[in-house]
Every structure is written in C-alpha cells, then in structure tokens.
Amino acid sequence: MTENTDIHRLLDEAFRGVEMTPDAQDLKEEVRTSLIARTAELEADGRTPADAARTAVAELGDVRELLDEGTDAAPSAGLSGYAALQQKHRVRPKPGFVVRVVVWSAVAVIGITLGILSAVGVLPIIIWGQVALFGFASTAIGLLVGDSLSQETTTNHPMPSGRAGAYALATFLGAYGIGFGALVAFGTMPVWGIVFAALGVITSIILFAFLGATQTNRHKAWTRRALADEPANRFEREPETAARFGIYSAAIWIVTFCVIAVLVFTVGWWWAPVAFAAGFALMMLVLARMLFAPDKKS
Known part of the structure; x- marks a missing residue:
C-alpha cells in the first residue's frame, strides 16, 4: 500500500502557526506516526485515502492542547494527574450504544439462563430449541x-x-462452541456435538490470535504520553509471540477435545470437565510462560 501523502499536508496545516521548538517537532513526528497507522486502518475499512486522512486528523484535535499537555508535568505525577487527563478528554457513551448494550446483555442472559434450565430438564424445550437459545x-x-x-x-x-466485526465473529464462535460443549456435558446433545464445540472454540482462538497479532495502536496521543513510563505488554511489543500463543492454544484445545471425545466414548461424559479443566490450565501456563518470559533483547 502506498503512503497516504494527504497526511503530511494536513499535519503541516494543523501545526501552522505553532513555534517549532524541539518538543513541538518531537510531538509532530510522534503524531505523524500515529496518523499513518490510523489512516491505514480507515483505508482498510473502505475509506478513500483523502477521507481517511481528514478523519484521522480530525480525531487528533487541537495540536496546541497536545503541546500544553506535553509540557505539563502533572500527568506523570501520579494517579491524580492521569485521572485529571481522563476527565479532560472524557468521551461519553452514545445513548444509542447504551440502549444496544442493555438489549444485547438482556438477550444473552435470558438465552443462557433458559438454555441451561432446559438442558438440566427444568424447562421442556427440545434439543434444537436449546441450540437456538445458545x-x-x-x-x-x-x-x-x-x-x-x-x-x-x-x-x-x-x-x-x-x-x-471480526472480533464479534470470533466471540460468537467461541461462545457458541462453549454452548455446544455445555449441552454435551449436560447429556442433552449426543456426543457428536463435541465436534461443533471444538470447531467453534478452536476457530475462535485462531481468529483472536490473528486479530491480536495484526492489531495496530488505537490509543489516543494523550494516553500514550501519559502511560509512556508503564511497562509494555509483551504481546504488543512482539506480535510474533502473540501469534505463537494462538497457535499453541489451538493445538492445546485440539488435543483437549480429542481427549474429551475418547473419554466420553470409553469411561463416560463425566470425565469431560476434567479434561477441559486440564486443557484450560495448560493454556494458562503457556500464557504465563510466554507473557512473562525474559525479553529477547535481555
């Protein structure tokens, strides 16, 4: 992808009239890097290069405010300074979004509750009704x-x-896979249902790993400066490590579901939760090992 040249023109216009001190020049280059990443995201979302550049610069706000924040020592003084910055840049949730959150949360809670009650025999709902609820x-x-x-x-x-939308799909697949696994564990769905559970969970893990490894920075400029002294997440510093964790997790869950299938066919489904817990514990150990291992450069 060719570089969006509109960024540089709009950035120069944003800094017009600003005295280019060393601090201002450093800020301008930092903002330039952020804008390049942001416009790339917007272009990938279907925006034209010119529209993406204008949107990214508009999201930036007044550069003079950024310069004032950069020369203010308060943000690094402690929690109160950061809290003050949060209050200054606070973005209130849109009313429509709040309504959607309430509705979808209610649907999720009702669906899970009715699905579990029907799976344990409290409600007389057929198996495909339970699948629909989950x-x-x-x-x-x-x-x-x-x-x-x-x-x-x-x-x-x-x-x-x-x-x-890709994150939404990954979440849906993982949640639905867990739902199928629950129906198999409760004994309301035949053992072959574990195949759908495995496909959902494993595909979700792979998709989450890909999205995490390719994620670009979303933090606003004031947040990055305020948190500059905070230790970075290793997965953010080393995307390849995040990708490896996704591959390892997928392999762990493939083996786990194979073991669950063998246990269900041999000694009974009540051993399935043990294998599931073991797989989850192993994944968490791998996560801890990869997330907190010494850096490559050390």
Missing part, C-alpha cells in the same frame, strides 16, 4: 463485543467496523 445468546455477546470496540472511548480511537 445461538441467540452467542450472537448477542458477539454483537456486544463488536459494537463496543467500534465506539470511541476516552483513551482509544474507534476500531474500524471490519475489524470490530
């Missing part, structure tokens, strides 16, 4: 995640709708 709940959870990521927040720019 499907509604999983859809609501996925929409909740995707919509939340596509909103602008106090600290983050909104995620492009395409990428937010």
Whole structure:
C-alpha cells in the first residue's frame, strides 16, 4: 500500500502557526506516526485515502492542547494527574450504544439462563430449541463485543467496523462452541456435538490470535504520553509471540477435545470437565510462560 501523502499536508496545516521548538517537532513526528497507522486502518475499512486522512486528523484535535499537555508535568505525577487527563478528554457513551448494550446483555442472559434450565430438564424445550437459545445468546455477546470496540472511548480511537466485526465473529464462535460443549456435558446433545464445540472454540482462538497479532495502536496521543513510563505488554511489543500463543492454544484445545471425545466414548461424559479443566490450565501456563518470559533483547 502506498503512503497516504494527504497526511503530511494536513499535519503541516494543523501545526501552522505553532513555534517549532524541539518538543513541538518531537510531538509532530510522534503524531505523524500515529496518523499513518490510523489512516491505514480507515483505508482498510473502505475509506478513500483523502477521507481517511481528514478523519484521522480530525480525531487528533487541537495540536496546541497536545503541546500544553506535553509540557505539563502533572500527568506523570501520579494517579491524580492521569485521572485529571481522563476527565479532560472524557468521551461519553452514545445513548444509542447504551440502549444496544442493555438489549444485547438482556438477550444473552435470558438465552443462557433458559438454555441451561432446559438442558438440566427444568424447562421442556427440545434439543434444537436449546441450540437456538445458545445461538441467540452467542450472537448477542458477539454483537456486544463488536459494537463496543467500534465506539470511541476516552483513551482509544474507534476500531474500524471490519475489524470490530471480526472480533464479534470470533466471540460468537467461541461462545457458541462453549454452548455446544455445555449441552454435551449436560447429556442433552449426543456426543457428536463435541465436534461443533471444538470447531467453534478452536476457530475462535485462531481468529483472536490473528486479530491480536495484526492489531495496530488505537490509543489516543494523550494516553500514550501519559502511560509512556508503564511497562509494555509483551504481546504488543512482539506480535510474533502473540501469534505463537494462538497457535499453541489451538493445538492445546485440539488435543483437549480429542481427549474429551475418547473419554466420553470409553469411561463416560463425566470425565469431560476434567479434561477441559486440564486443557484450560495448560493454556494458562503457556500464557504465563510466554507473557512473562525474559525479553529477547535481555
């Protein structure tokens, strides 16, 4: 992809009239890097290069305010300074988004509750009705995640709708896979249902790993400066490590579901939760090992 030249022109216009001190020049280059990444996201979401550049610069706000924040020592003084910055840049949730969150949360809770009650025999709902209930709940959870990521927040720019939709899909697949696994565990679905559970969970892990490894910075400029002294997440510093963790997790869950299938066919389904817990514990150990291992450069 060719570089969006509109960024440099609009950035020069934004800094017009600003005395280019060393601090101002450093800020300009930092902002330039952020704008290049942001416009790339917007272009990937279908915006034209010119529109993407204008949107990214508009999200930036007044550069004079950024310069004032950069020369203010308060943000690094402690929690009160950061809290003050949060209050200054606070973005209130849109009313429509709040309504959608309430609706989708209610659908998810109702779907899961009715699905579990029917699975344990309290409600007389047939198996495909139970599958539909978990499907509604999983859809609501996925929409909740995707919509939340596509909103602008106090600290983050909104995620492009395409990428937010991918996160929603990954969430849906994972939640639905867990729902199928629950139905098999409760004994209301035949053992072959574990295949759908495995496909959902493993595909979700792979998709989450890909999205995490290719995620670009969404933090606003003031947040990055305020948190500059905070230790970075290793997965953010080393995307290849995040990708490896996704591959390892997928392999762990493939083996786990194979073991569950063998246990169900041999000694009974009540051993399935043990294998599931063992797989989850192993994944967490791998996560801890990869996330907190010494850096490559050390």
